[in-house]
Amino acid sequence: xxxxLSEQEIERVDELxxxxxxVARGMPLYLSGEPFQSLFAIRTGFFxxxxxxxxxxxxxxxxxxxxxxxxxxxxxxxxxxCDARALEDSEVCVIPFNRLSELSREIDTLQHHFxxxxxxEIVRDQSVMMLLGTMxxxxxxxxxxxxxxxxxxxxxxxxxxxNLRMTREEIGSYLGLKLETVSRGLSRLQDEGLLSVSNxxxxxxxxxxxxxxxxxxx
Amino acid sequence: xxxxLSEQEIERVDELxxxxxxVARGMPLYLSGEPFQSLFAIRTGFFxxxxxxxxxxxxxxxxxxxxxxxxxxxxxxxxxxCDARALEDSEVCVIPFNRLSELSREIDTLQHHFxxxxxxEIVRDQSVMMLLGTMxxxxxxxxxxxxxxxxxxxxxxxxxxxNLRMTREEIGSYLGLKLETVSRGLSRLQDEGLLSVSNxxxxxxxxxxxxxxxxxxx
DNA sequence: ACCGCGCATTGATCAACGTCAATAATGAGC
DNA sequence: GCTCATTATTGACGTTGATCAATGCGCGGT
Numbered sequence: 331x332x333x334x335l336s337e338q339e340i341e342r343v344d345e346l347x348x349x350x351x352x353v354a355r356g357m358p359l360y361l362s363g364e365p366f367q368s369l370f371a372i373r374t375g376f377f378x379x380x381x382x383x384x385x386x387x388x389x390x391x392x393x394x395x396x397x398x399x400x401x402x403x404x405x406x407x408x409x410x411x412c413d414a415r416a417l418e419d420s421e422v423c424v425i426p427f428n429r430l431s432e433l434s435r436e437i438d439t440l441q442h443h444f445x446x447x448x449x450x451e452i453v454r455d456q457s458v459m460m461l462l463g464t465m466x467x468x469x470x471x472x473x474x475x476x477x478x479x480x481x482x483x484x485x486x487x488x489x490x491x492x493n494l495r496m497t498r499e500e501i502g503s504y505l506g507l508k509l510e511t512v513s514r515g516l517s518r519l520q521d522e523g524l525l526s527v528s529n530x531x532x533x534x535x536x537x538x539x540x541x542x543x544x545x546x547x548x
Numbered sequence: 549x550x551x552x553l554s555e556q557e558i559e560r561v562d563e564l565x566x567x568x569x570x571v572a573r574g575m576p577l578y579l580s581g582e583p584f585q586s587l588f589a590i591r592t593g594f595f596x597x598x599x600x601x602x603x604x605x606x607x608x609x610x611x612x613x614x615x616x617x618x619x620x621x622x623x624x625x626x627x628x629x630c631d632a633r634a635l636e637d638s639e640v641c642v643i644p645f646n647r648l649s650e651l652s653r654e655i656d657t658l659q660h661h662f663x664x665x666x667x668x669e670i671v672r673d674q675s676v677m678m679l680l681g682t683m684x685x686x687x688x689x690x691x692x693x694x695x696x697x698x699x700x701x702x703x704x705x706x707x708x709x710x711n712l713r714m715t716r717e718e719i720g721s722y723l724g725l726k727l728e729t730v731s732r733g734l735s736r737l738q739d740e741g742l743l744s745v746s747n748x749x750x751x752x753x754x755x756x757x758x759x760x761x762x763x764x765x766x
Numbered sequence: 767a768c769c770g771c772g773c774a775t776t777g778a779t780c781a782a783c784g785t786c787a788a789t790a791a792t793g794a795g796c
Numbered sequence: 797g798c799t800c801a802t803t804a805t806t807g808a809c810g811t812t813g814a815t816c817a818a819t820g821c822g823c824g825g826t
Contacts, residue, residue: 381678389677391677403671403674404667405664405667406665406666406668407668407671431663434653434659435652435654436653441649445649446623449620449623449666452621452666452673453624460601460609463721463724464605464607466813467813497773497774498775503681510814511813511814513775529821544603545603546603546605715802716803725783728805728806729782729784732783735806747791747804
C-alpha cells in the first residue's frame with residue numbers, strides 16, 4: 331500500500347502481509363471480544379462492521395471494500411470491539427500487528443502511512459457522526475450512495491451503476507434509519523428521476539442532483 | 549502519559565512536550581483547514597471539537613478534558629479537519645508530531661501507547677455513532693451524563709456533582725438533538741428524581757437509575 | 767427448474783422530536 | 797451593582813420517521 335519504498339523495503343512489507351484468508355459470504359472475519367492480533371487488508375470482496383451494545387442494540391459502523399483496512403479498533407484494548415462479517419465471498423491479507431509495529435519502527439514511510447490510515451478512519455467516523463446528527467433521511471441516503479459511488483469509481487468501476495452488497499436493513503442500521511424508511515427513500519429518489527432502483531441494483535442518472543440532495547431541502 | 553519507561557526515556561518524552569500554550573475561553577486552539585503540525589494534550593480546562601460541513605452544518609464531535617489528546621484528525625490530510633475551541637480558560641501541551649514520530653520509532657512503549665490512543669479514539673467515535681443511530685433523546689442524554697460522570701470521577705472529581713461547561717445547544721449538537729429537546733430531557737430526568745439541574749450545575753441522585761435510563765424504556 | 771424463505775415495497779397510523787414563540791433567568795462586562 | 801445579551805425553560809403545534817401490517821418479489825440452495 332505505501333509508496334516511495336526501496337526494493338528491499340517493498341520486499342519486507344510483502345513478507346509482512348504474507349498469509350491470506352478467505353471468508354465466505356455471511357461468515358465473520360472476527361467477532362467482538364476476540365483477542366486482537368492482526369489487521370486485515372481486503373483483497374477482494376465486501377464487509378460490514380457492526381457493534382453490539384450491552385443492551386443488545388446493533389449498529390453497522392461501516393462497509394469496507396477492496397483495499398481498505400479492518401481491525402484498527404482492536405489495538406486499544408487488545409480485543410476486537412466489533413464484528414466484521416463478509417457480505418460476499420471475500421479474501422483478506424492478514425497483517426500481524428506486532429510485526430507491523432516493528433517494521434514501522436524501521437521504515438518511516440510505513441509508519442507515516444499507518445498513522446495516516448488511522449487518522450483518516452477517525453475523520454471518516456466523524457463525518458458519519460455528522461450524517462447521523464444533522465441529516466434528514468433522504469439526505470443520509472443520498473450521502474451514502476454518493477460515497478459508495480466515489481469509492482467504486484476510485485477502484486475503476488462505474489460511478490453510476492453498481493450493486494449494493496447489503497440489505498435495506500443493514501443500510502438502515504448504518505444510517506440510523508429503519509429499513510422501511512430506506513426503502514421509501516430509494517423509491518422517492520427514483521420518483522424524482524435521480525436514479526433507478528431494482529432491488530440491489532442502482533443506476534444513478536443524475537449524480538450532480540444526487541449530491542445536491544445531500545444538502546437541506548431546496 | 550505512557551508508563552514503564554526508563555529514566556532516560558522519560559526525560560526524552562518530557563522534552564518532546566516542551567512548550568505549553570494557554571487558550572482563553574471561547575478561543576480556538578486550531579481551526580479546520582489550518583496546517584497540522586502538532587498534537588495537543590490538555591493540561592487544564594475543557595474543549596469542544598466541531599466539524600463544519602460544506603453546506604454549513606455544524607456538529608460537535610466531542611468534548612475533551614484534562615489528559616486527553618486532540619488533533620489526531622489532522623494526521624491523515626496534513627490539515628486540521630475540525631475546530632477545537634476552549635470552553636473555559638485552558639492550557640495544553642504542544643506535541644510536535646514529527647518529533648513524536650521519530651521518538652516513537654526509538655521507544656516502542658511510546659509507539660504502542662500512541663497507537664492505543666488512536667485506536668481508542670476510533671472506538672469512542674463508534675460508540676457515539678451507536679448513540680446517534682439507535683438511542684432516543686432521553687437515552688442519549690443519560691448516556692452523555694453518565695459518560696461525563698465517569699470521566700470526572702477518573703480525574704478525582706465527584707461522580708455525582710459537577711458543572712457542565714457547554715451550553716444546551718452544544719450538548720444538542722453533540723447528541724443530534726435540538727437545544728429545546730435537551731432542556732426538556734433534563735427537566736424530565738429531574739422530574740423522575742434521577743438528578744437535579746440548575747443551569748449548568750448537575751447533581752445526580754440515582755446514578756444507577758441514570759445508567760438504566762440509557763437502555764430502552766422500561 | 768423449482769421451491770421457499772428472506773428481502774423489499776407500500777399503506778395507514780402514531781409517537782417523538784423539531785419548530786415557532788414567548789418568557790424567564792443568568793452571568794459577563796461595565 | 798446594574799444592564800443587556802446570551803442561555804434556558806416551557807407551551808402549542810407540525811413534521812418526520814417509526815411502527816404495525818399486508819403483499820409481492822427474487823434469489824440461493826437443492
